[in-house]
Amino acid sequence: MGGAFMGEIRAEDEVVGLCRDLIRIDTTNSGDNAGPGERVAAEYVAERLGEVGVEARVLESSERRANVVARIEGVDPSREALLLHGHLDVVPFDAGDWKLHPLSGEVADGCVWGRGAVDMKDMDAMILAVVRQRLREGRRPPRDVVLVFTADEEAGGEYGAQWLAEEHKELFEGCTEAIGEVGGFSVSVEEGRRLYLIEAAxxxxxxxxxxxxxxxxxxxxxxxxxxxxxxxxxxxxxxxxxxxxxxxxxxxxxxxxxxxxxxxxxxxxxxxxxxxxxxxxxxxxxxxxxxxxxxxxxxxxxxxxxxxxxxxxxxxxxxxxxxxxxxxxxxxxxxxxxxxxxxxVAIETAFEGGLVRAMADALLAEDPEARAVPYTLSGGTDLKAFSRLGIRGFGFAPLRLPADLDFSGMFHGVDERVPVDSLRFGVRVLDRFLDAC
Structure with missing residues (x-):
């Protein structure tokens, strides 16, 4: 592993190392509860949070099936809390089909390669990097932020988000809004438009x-x-x-x-x-x-x-x-x-309100040509489980991507990779977002 990232290292610099470390931890989920599980990755996340003074709980729903939950107190804890969630498991792979080994976390051609680079250890790393920098600098969010890194999302969340929502409701007290995966990434379309798709359904x-x-x-x-x-x-x-x-x-x-x-x-x-x-x-x-x-x-x-x-x-x-x-x-x-x-269930929320403005403004600040638009995800995420707690959520893992990169095609695909510059962009956007939310 890359070990602790302390000192004056900024989020933009350490996000790549965090992403590589997470990819190298095998959390393959074949859906039969017989794989390596998420315990090692959960301990890694908890240790990185602990280094900046965040007390993180590692909760196992079954042997090796581990989730991480932490709460960061905001400037105004009387406000409704925000949930930031990501999952630690990844889908299986056939290493023989890949140019670089899926667990290598190698940096090549300006990208971090490996299973989870897109879905969704990239976002896990961005959340960790931003939180670590903010707390090293003594910058707390405007309201409480609950961090959740789940197990088992790729198999429906029985050992992850569903279990947490059913057995540990108290950890989400005051949470009314959330951001998670499969949204916030750019897509270049005709007329030079750069859309940032934010999942609203x-x-x-x-x-x-x-x-x-x-x-x-x-x-x-x-x-x-x-x-x-x-x-x-x-x-x-x-x-x-x-x-x-x-x-x-x-x-x-x-x-x-x-x-x-x-x-x-x-x-x-x-x-x-x-x-x-x-x-x-x-x-x-x-x-x-x-x-x-x-x-x-x-x-x-x-x-x-x-x-x-x-x-x-x-x-x-x-x-x-x-x-x-x-x-x-x-x-x-x-x-x-x-x-x-x-x-x-199917879920849908209106693309309006303060959280939507915070996402759009953070994107515009880093990309003046950004146009934030809502879309419906044809698949599903942990947000389904959290919605049962009354939490309204969006998919917002911000990445500015090269126009010729088939990013959506790499979800569960071969040669999964995320550009280094996109990770750094995402860190800057998330930091601005947390200031405004």
Missing amino acids: EKGIAWMRLTAAGRAGHGSMLNSENAVTELAEAVGRIGRYEWPVRITPTVRAFFKDAFDIEVDAVDAATAVAKLGPLARMIGATLRNTANPTMLAAGYKANVIPQVATAHVDGRFLPGYEEEFFATIDELLGPHVTREFLYHD
């Missing part, structure tokens, strides 16, 4: 297991109750279904704030097609989605199995959960049932 999650039960029998005989046939037809209907476009308030605000245009369900798809690489991210927020991902049936070529199963990854827009499940049930047909593997 998330689609809901419905990971489902579909089951078709039929009549087992010999593969050479007639069988009108073939479970594989019933399942395959249902999966085909779901996979090919074209979900209608639904314009949510956040999607409408995105087009208005980004391009000064009003969109409806008819022209939204046309507008998305002009967004270039951004089309993949924004396009998934115009409609519900349901993608078949796994199939399982049978044990021998000449045996018709009694049961066949499939997994489907469903995502529904805020306000359209009921419509989503009504459609799914119709597509399933009478002989296929569904059950949840994981189900979580």
Whole structure:
């Protein structure tokens, strides 16, 4: 590890070292609670905070599944508190597919490389760097700030944010607003516009297991109750279904704030097609989605199995959960049932208020061409769990990125990396944000 960062080192200088150290700690989460866990990374974070006088608690929800929670008293502790949250776990990888080893934390081509460089040890490092500098200089935030570094976000947060929100509500006392991952990064679009996408909504999650039960029998005989046939037809209907476009308030605000245009369900798809690489991210927020991902049936070529199963990854827009499940049930047909593997809410908040102004102003101060715009995340974050505590949150991990860098494509992807200059930019923006929030 890089060890302690003391003395007069500024946040811009130490953020790279912190990010590299965190990447080198293996926190791979395969979703089966059998990996290395987050304990070592949690202890690292707690030690870095302890060096500047912050008392951090390391809380294990299960063996090795560790979370870090700390509270920094603000100038006016009577004000409502702000939550800064990041997760310590990362998704699995195949090192053979990478140019540089995913746990190397190597700096090359102006970037820090490794699993978590984008999702989301970069933000963890930025939070640590900013907090450390501010406290070394004796600068406290205007209000209390609660720092949370969670386990298990990549598998739904059962051992992390969900557990904290259910078992340790007292740690979030007074928290009404939050910032976390998947937002605040720049995207260059037509006409030289540099947008900074701030997450203001998330689609809901419905990971489902579909089951078709039929009549087992010999593969050479007639069988009108073939479970594989019933399942395959249902999966085909779901996979090919074209979900209608639904314009949510956040999607409408995105087009208005980004391009000064009003969109409806008819022209939204046309507008998305002009967004270039951004089309993949924004396009998934115009409609519900349901993608078949796994199939399982049978044990021998000449045996018709009694049961066949499939997994489907469903995502529904805020306000359209009921419509989503009504459609799914119709597509399933009478002989296929569904059950949840994981189900979580959709969330959405208005892109307005003091916190939004603080984010936009901090970006503008460091990038005069910045245009802060809201967007809907097609995936999910720990904010879902914290929203149950009444906390209103945004995705704001600020990074100014090169125009040709496919940043969104590196989430869970190969050769994940974050530019060094972007990390330094993010530190400056977060510091300004904390002064204004």
